[in-house]
Amino acid sequence: MGYFISTGIQSTINSFVPLKILIFRVFFIRDISMVKHEEKMKNRALLLVFTAICLLLSACQGKAAPTTASAPTDIPTMPPATATDIPATATPSPEPTPTLSPTPSAPRGTLSLAHKFGFGSGIRLSPFGLQLSADEKRLIATTSAGVFVFSADDLKLLAAIYEPTQQPSYPLRRHMRVSQDGSLAAGFSINADYILTIKFWDTSTGSLRAEHALESETGDDFVIIVDFAISPDNTQVAAVSDNGTILIINVSDGKIVETIDQYVNNTQSPLWIEFDPIGKNAYYIFQDVSFTGVQSYGLNSTSWDEVSFADADTIDFPWDAGAFAPLLSKPAGFRWGYFTRAGSRTIQAWEYSTFGKRFEIKRQDSISAIAFSPDGQWVIMGGTNPTQLETWPVETVKAPQETFPVARPLWAVAASSGGQTFYGISNDGKLNMWKSGETSPVHQQSGFLPVASRLEFSEDGLSLRLTTANNEIYEIDPQDGKLQNIYPNPNILEEMKDEVPVSIAVSADKSLLAVVYFSLDDYAIRLFDLNSGKFIRKIPSKHRLDLVEFSPDGRALFTQGPKHPVQVLDIETGEVLNEIPIDDALGEYLFEMRVSRDKSTLALFGELGVVEIYSTATLEVLQTLEVDPNTWSIALSDDGSLLAYYSVDGTVGCWDIASNTLLPPLEFGPPTSAAETPGLAFSPDNRSLALSTWDGVIRIYNVAP
Incomplete structure (x- = not known):
């Protein structure tokens, strides 16, 4: 039986824009005739109330197509109506006949x-972002529109994978992800039969490798994927649904080899699922049903047995955004990352397998993006006041070593190993490339257009x-x-x-x-x-x-x-x-x-x-x-x-x-x-x-x- 997207309504507030955006999770049902007109209208009304990023699949039973009439004739031009006064009468106009x-x-x-036009977009501290391939010759952008591959030397477009987001909780959850070595892209979508599907692409060419409709042996009919990760050896995908069900999927054949549902009754909101840098374990981190705690479970990536457990109060770990280090720390071998949340001026380093806080960075402003360099020696941040790209050496993390000004906040950042080349996408739609020691970008690529709430041509x-x-x-x-x-x-x-x-x-x-x-x-x-x-x-x-x-x-x-x-x-x-x-x-x-x-x-x-x-x-x-x-x-x-x-x-x-x-x-x-x-x-x-x-x-x- 296939997985279907469940019903429900979820809202999230983007605190970085003056007009709050409410995102509604609405109905995805196999028999589209089941959706009533009233339900459809309620969702449309809510969309009109807010400037919403709404993702909807609802429909009613179809009607016959227009019948064929006589052969086409020349098309007359319809003159505009004369702009006369509206009839001042309270009598309703006649119904059409x-x-x-x-x-x-x-x-x-x-x-x-x-x-x-357009490579898609992202928002601050969302899962969308930038990363370099293993050889650092390709820069890969994951956006709301798919995955786009550029030359790391001059930002020329090399490959485009258009796979628009279909997740109901866009833009705060993943629908696409790229492997750690940058060779493989994966994405969840809904096929023509409204079945949850996983696809795999070769990022070097942009070609589709495989597409698999997910089959379940558990009898579960509904799932929404909110986060997923690709193992370092590119053989497995670990995906978590909104209710805490974890699916382990083989990359080779798209089969679900493990369904882990033991955390369902304890999950309020999934935060991350992530493989550690060596691929030995995967870690599921979530807010629990008490609303006051965050839990981290380590799962062995071969047996999928539980190997670790840690928890923290939400007062101590209030974070829902961050970056996981690409390497274990030296010499202790910690599994760690930097974590923060929208609007916070604090970034904390945590060992995510034990939930041990290592240190924190107090800033004068909040950040809009964060990422590690591939060698794990640099952490890159997008500052907001002023708007700039900042390079922080991991060894000291006391102050930025270099800053690069940008006109608008960055929603994605990246850096090369050695900290000599830096990249960032700002919300004016530009992908910038900087070299160490030069404040102005050496290359730019435009086209990362923001999502429009209204569209019109100018009068000319x-x-x-x-x-x-x-x-x-x-x-x-x-x-x-x-x-x-x-x-x-x-x-x-x-x-x-x-x-x-x-x-x-x-x-x-x-x-x-x-x-x-x-x-x-x-x-x-x-x-x-x-x-x-x-x-x-x-x-x-x-x-x-x-x-x-x-x-x-x-x-x-x-x-x-x-x-x-x-x-x-x-x-x-x-x-x-x-x-x-x-x-x-x-x-x-x-x-x-x-x-x-x-x-x-x-x-x-x-x-x-x-x-x-x-x-x-x-x-x-x-x-x-x-x-x-x-x-x-x-x-x-x-x-x-x-x-x-x-x-x-x-x-x-x-x-x-x-x-x-x-x-x-x-x-x-x-x-x-x-x-x-x-x-x-x-x-x-x-x-x-x-x-x-x-x-x-x-x-x-x-x-x-």
Whole structure:
């Protein structure tokens, strides 16, 4: 029987960004028809409340594909609706009728991949990072998008293994790992049958060696892998699940040779599983169910019998991040590492087999990354105030021997044996290489783009804007992916910085800003003067809102809540001018509302997989489309003539609204929650479609209706 990912909800807070990120663990079920619409909507609503890194596989029973119509004809251009006043009437608009909902004609036109950018990303003190191969000729980066191999001499890309993260607890748990000698990469993923799978790659070529669906003889159906390690001889993988079950897997055939479940009832939260430097034992370290203790068990890597036990109070060992030394200490032969946690100014050295504290380093700032050199003689840290790479000799560990300034914090660091060459990836997307004695990088490689919470083209189409969770905008060239600029999000005003915005809307003339915050008791819309940044007034709402958008003339707001009609509110009085009821075609829940950049067109997407297109001037239904209920999100072109959609099965599609024709969809990722994307945007000329995924990769498609 195969292993499946279990149900549950887990949240983690990233204290390094002003906007807290809540990560939800949601449902992965073999029979996807078991997921109810209500459950799906609850998870979507939570995603809209927080700027979330959500990983979801949920779906409902499918519907028939659009039937084939007559032969394609020339596609007419749909003119934008005139930006007239919203009808000031409280009478609901008529429900759509079948005459307004023709079946889309046979697929025509093309949607083709033009560019693919990004090596993925990481966050501070996460399992993602850098390491050198055994011969120190290759530098290997493990990121949210996979494993990428560069020349250690000049940072030229040698091999790319795109394997996007699929773990529900991303980004704080491993989905990929590289062996100690750097020759082998391994990763856990979910295959097309929703079975937990392990894959192995040759890092020298990037080629897939083997893929194995994990089979169990224990009868256990559910497991989430939260950490794993590869033995020094590359023959075994030791993986631990979220409940403390340890799986021992043969690299040669992918068979589970040992299932260790004796720690399940005592595990609250796994921290690490790690082989010691000589591969004699593996160590499982976890927070126990008392919440006040941390335990370490040593397991013989041949018999898998327990050979050691140690524990410590969480007061003494509060750490959940660190680096394990690649060699035993000399002359005592300790198994040790440096440990810390996010925001702490303390780094402690512990012998992890006995839980004996050796010493500690008190800093003036916290660190963003930590790693050992391959010879174990140097520990490399990423300082945060100032932002810099620091080299510390292990023999003294009293102060950095050298520092190298960087513009932004580092989330991954590495060093060569002998401490002559150093590497670091900063959160501006740059991989830097320094030589001892030189403060400026001797080589750089860009492309480690942050995960975007929003994606849009600039008005002239020359830049693609990525809005990040910490309210910065990265502008990249949509032709080659090169970074053009980084700047604070201008739509995050001073009064908003301590709040959690759910939705932000800008009027067509860029004079007004409407914001909905996450709140348990205040659903009001805040209206600001965008030029001065001053607060103007509250616009009351009786229910929670997920999205707001301005009308064409800027005198009204379209509002959307999950189980409420779309309402048109007067921004002066808050009066409901009009509303669009959620009809039976959309279902009980409204997933998304989108308004085109020119404010002419409004799209509603419901739980049953139906999209309805409205004129914002008249609120009349222009078209409807029945898409796959697996669809996760939609996007309108600037002029409202095209609609793009993508689904959790890893496909992206495009609908020409004017001619009511579909472009053949394309696959862009695996059929898992890693396919969820926070960004989908058309270029102003409608010739390009940009898609960004949670793994930090951006794809640009050519659109040819």
